[in-house]
Amino acid sequence: MLVLLLNRSPLEASHRFHNLLRNGGSRAIASRSYADVRGKILAIRREDQSVWERRAPLSPTNVRKLVRAGVKVLVQPSNRRAYPMQAYANAGAIIQEDIGEAPVIVGVKQIPIDFLLPNKTYCFFSHTIKAQEANMPLLDAMLEKNIRLVDYEKMMDENGQRVVAFGKYAGVAGMINILHGLGLRLLALGHHTPFMHIGPAHNYRNSGMARQAVRDSGFEVAIGMMPKSIGPLTFVFTGSGNVSQGAQEIFQDLPHEYVPPDMLQKVADHGATNKIYACEVGRRDHLIRIKGGPFDAKEYDEHPSRYISIFSKKIAPYASVIINGIYWAPNSPKLITIPDAKVLIRSSQSHLPWVQTSLGSPPLPHRLLAICDISKAQRLCLRNV
Incomplete structure (x- = not known):
């Protein structure tokens, strides 16, 4: 200790x-x-x-x-x-x-x-x-x-597990904050959305009050109050531990549909706007061996440097919001690097060419709008770098 x-x-x-x-x-x-x-x-x-x-x-x-x-x-x-x-x-x-x-x-x-x-x-x-x-x-x-x-x-127990670590409520607070931040980001891009009615986590006396605000916003999403020019919204969750579970618990107060990683591109391009799409990404979905061969969880835990992540190429291009709940160690593969982020937020006016836009209903400059890194308790609503 x-x-x-x-x-x-x-x-x-x-x-x-x-x-x-x-x-x-x-x-x-x-x-x-x-x-x-x-x-x-x-x-x-x-x-x-x-x-x-x-x-x-x-x-x-x-x-x-x-x-x-x-x-x-x-x-x-x-x-x-x-x-x-x-x-x-x-x-x-x-x-x-x-x-x-x-x-x-x-x-x-x-x-x-x-x-x-x-x-x-x-x-x-x-x-x-x-x-x-x-x-x-x-x-x-x-x-x-x-x-x-x-x-x-x-501080770790006899099995090497941390005894002081982020729990479910880190995910709860992080998710509330990113929904609040998403509302501000979309407003800055020219769109009033139901997320504007969600405040930062510290504004609420307890999680129940915050969840009611999320549910109220979700009702407005369900009845079609999201601007059509935004297109479908996709939330990608990494990890399945306490942090991710807490974040998804809040997310599930919105009208939603979960899809597997191989369906993410389809719903990102042609999904509905009266619900939010979610995708939970596990290690097998984005980690590959540098020398080839199948993913081996035991080998990865012992030798993470033998693997690289293709998250930034396979998953991130189809995500509106990324919620990271994975603890990162220095020798582990990175989900997204700074150069990756710059590519992901490069202006692309045509990523949804079928969406009708106008001067008052502008298209989004890029699909990825926000990253919520709950593993470091940070929130980032992306602007052009």
């Missing part, structure tokens, strides 16, 4: 992390009894990586259990958290700005370098294990300050 940061360069950092994984150095430490933590001090820091970040690493319920077990819990004040400060105080936490007393500090996202306290153990998502160049200075700073990092992304 404890990842020692021994970075000298992005490439070296990546090699060291993967060597650590192969040697079993990131296995989760076995659960300890509450008696072992009596008298310890833990701090919850204030999130400052984004103005939208309202998450907290521990809930007031978690804090109450720790306090009852004899742990002193410090909480940096923040009015931005989804949990009010009073809830933490009621749970027995001490609300104060100075958290330097705690040897262990927990957060959610990356921490600004100037706020790192030396000689501490930090727990947060560092976004460094893939040698992300933007976060290499953060690694260097932690080395200089003698900081030990517990990265949630590398």
Whole structure:
């Protein structure tokens, strides 16, 4: 569970992390009894990586259990958290700005370098294990300050499975956000659509309210309120795990029809506009062996570098929206590269020549409108690069 940061360069950092994984150095430490933590001090820091970040690493319920077990819990004040400060105080936490007393500090996202306290153990998502160049200075700073990092992304059980990972609600939130973003993108292209009535996920008090907005928009789609000049819309889902299942759960509140990958082009070109088409893409649908031969799941898990993806050529050209729920490792084939994306959004006024258009009902400049990368919690509504 404890990842020692021994970075000298992005490439070296990546090699060291993967060597650590192969040697079993990131296995989760076995659960300890509450008696072992009596008298310890833990701090919850204030999130400052984004103005939208309202998450907290521990809930007031978690804090109450720790306090009852004899742990002193410090909480940096923040009015931005989804949990009010009073809830933490009621749970027995001490609300104060100075958290330097705690040897262990927990957060959610990356921490600004100037706020790192030396000689501490930090727990947060560092976004460094893939040698992300933007976060290499953060690694260097932690080395200089003698900081030990517990990265949630590398906490694993005895089977090598992550114990802190995106679940169903990451897919739920990501899907709500991409539907909202799609409405804005289509409006910018000259089309008012029912998706304009779906807000971003953080605007809703709970998922039920958001799903009702999706259902209401879906009703308008079903009765023919989508502009015909847009043509059929196709949503492609990668993966079948919790993230993809959550995203598809929201998608299924729209009028929809699932099609296999070999039918995607047909419905993209000649489908109806009173429903949305979906295609769930598995590994066998887009991964091929470089040296030929059938796809082998066991071989791919052990040697992903022996495969390449034809997703950008076989699937993506017929997708209006791509929802990616697959975790990507540095040695895995890429679904879409930046050059691929540039080709996919190259202006093509004739991809649906049978659709009637006019100055007030303009054709779409390209089929691919949005990519929702839930594996990285990002949303991208494509514009010409």
